[in-house]
Amino acid sequence: MKTSVIRKVIFNSAHRLYNPEWDMKKNDEVFGLCNNPNYHGHNYELHLKVTGDIDPETGYVIDLKKLNDLLQFEIVERFDHKNINLDVAEFKNLNPTAENIAKVIYDILKPKLDPQLKVQVTLYETPRNYVIYPD
Helix, strand or coil: CCEEEEEEEEEEEEECCCCCCCCHHHHHHHHHHHHCCCCEEEEEEEEEEEEECCCCCCCCCCCHHHHHHHHHHHHHHHHCCEEHHHHCHHHCCCCCCHHHHHHHHHHHHHHHCCCCCEEEEEEECCCCCEEEECC
16 A cells, blocks of 8 residues: 655745746736736745655655755755746746646656655645646
């Protein structure tokens, strides 16, 4: 039987949703207030779900201390109190929607974990809006 463990971290970031190929009118129509040229911020809540077999020697699917250290180093330090559009290299040419942020986080973390583990990112942009990648 597979077992899942989940670690939660929080980071605060600013971003702006817009497509540089469009004029301001179309960006406003599609992204509304999220297209604010001066950016806007969120208190993101990230839940990283790791699923695998329980190791008979340790009793762990994964050591949560090591998982937390990975999240702090790879995600929180990269995103916390940053402007995602300007400060996070992965978004130089990528619109920082919650969907894209969740995928980027997955792409950063997945290669750093045991390939036998299944990984899923749930990212809350607000208490009412969240994405799951992959679903």
